Every structure is written in C-alpha cells, then in structure tokens.
Amino acid sequence: LAKTTQPISMDSYEGQEVNITCSHNNIATNDYITWYQQFPSQGPRFIIQGYKTKVTNEVASLFIPADRKSSTLSLPRVSLSDTAVYYCLVQGLGTDKLIFGTGTRLQVFP
Amino acid sequence: ETGVTQTPRHLVMGMTNKKSLKCEQHLGHNAMYWYKQSAKKPLELMFVYSLEERVENNSVPSRFSPECPNSSHLFLHLHTLQPEDSALYLCASSQQLAGDMYEQYFGPGTRLTVT
Numbered sequence: 744l745a746k747t748t749q750p751i752s753m754d755s756y757e758g759q760e761v762n763i764t765c766s767h768n769n770i771a772t773n774d775y776i777t778w779y780q781q782f783p784s785q786g787p788r789f790i791i792q793g794y795k796t797k798v799t800n801e802v803a804s805l806f807i808p809a810d811r812k813s814s815t816l817s818l819p820r821v822s823l824s825d826t827a828v829y830y831c832l833v834q835g836l837g838t839d840k841l842i843f844g845t846g847t848r849l850q851v852f853p
Numbered sequence: 854e855t856g857v858t859q860t861p862r863h864l865v866m867g868m869t870n871k872k873s874l875k876c877e878q879h880l881g882h883n884a885m886y887w888y889k890q891s892a893k894k895p896l897e898l899m900f901v902y903s904l905e906e907r908v909e910n911n912s913v914p915s916r917f918s919p920e921c922p923n924s925s926h927l928f929l930h931l932h933t934l935q936p937e938d939s940a941l942y943l944c945a946s947s948q949q950l951a952g953d954m955y956e957q958y959f960g961p962g963t964r965l966t967v968t
Binding site for chain 1: 960
C-alpha cells in the first residue's frame, strides 16, 4: 500500500501562492492521487484528483511528475478561509486502498 | 437534505451502553464508508460497503458493527466501547465505476465521547 509523506505544517499570507508537496515513493501503476481539505470538526472535502502531468480546476492545480513519486497541490492566491488541513491520498481502483496521511496544516495570516 | 448527513452530531455514552450512528447519502452513490478520526491522528478507514460487498479493516475491534441495509443508509452499531474510542466518526460515500477514479463525499461527522 502506498504511504504518503507531507509536511506537518505550513504558513502563508493572504494573496500568496501555496504549494504543498506529497511524497508517495511506492505508488503503483494503477494508483492515482487525490487531495482533500478539512476544516475543524468537519468532514474532508474533495479538492482535486489526477493520475499524471497537470490537472487544474477552479480551486487548485495538481502537478504530478513523470515518475509519479510525488505530487504538488498548488493553491493560487490563498485567503484566510484556506486555513485548514490538507490531505494527500493515493488511491487504487479498489476500495481497500484508502490510506490518509497525517496531512498538512496550512495557516494563512492576514 | 443534500449530500451526506450524519446523526447524531454529538454523542456521549458510557462504556456499558449500546448506541448506533446513522449515515444517509442523498447522492445516488453505490459505496459508503466509515472512518474514525482521533485527535492528531490520520483518518482511519474502518468499513466499506461497495457494490453490496463489505470490506473491513481487520484492526477494527468487534465492538464496532456496521450495517448497510441499502445503498443510501449506513449504520455503525456501538457496544461496550472504551474511552480510547472517543473520536470523530465520519461517513462518506462515492460512486464506484469499474476501472475509474472516484472521489468521496464526507458527512459532517459524529463527535463521540465515551465516559
């Protein structure tokens, strides 16, 4: 099972771009990467998902290099409301491969 | 109601009580999940019901018993819990398509305190 490693915490200021990197060295061929955001006392919320190269949606971008051993979540121009814990998840096609890491606690300052 | 709902939102129970957590999804999904989130620990997958098949984490104690009567409802029956079972219990659902990526939709969770 692919284990993920993320920084425990990051600080940023409003308006800055934030990049959170996740390492997943033993990712399998059929695995893909998903990022979730979680606010205190709430369930995680889906942000973005991808298999390789770059994926972009209205909230974030996800960069995955060719070897797929890491991925980077990019949040453009963060605001105070982006203060949350961000989880990287490597998923297989089966439901038994759902292991969340410890997450990255992002603190955005004014 | 939209999305994934969970009741109750807060629960305090003694170690000898029996209680149940309820989850309902209004998204037409075909898979549902129970997670446990303890303080300062990652989410731990407890049980999965996918396409009417149950997958479970073998490390989950037998004092936790899931029930999935249909694709929209999921229960977690609790009995003789321990104080270390105090945590946020999260329910999620997803639409499973063979050979395709999927995302999970989480409910707000039930904050359980065992005294």
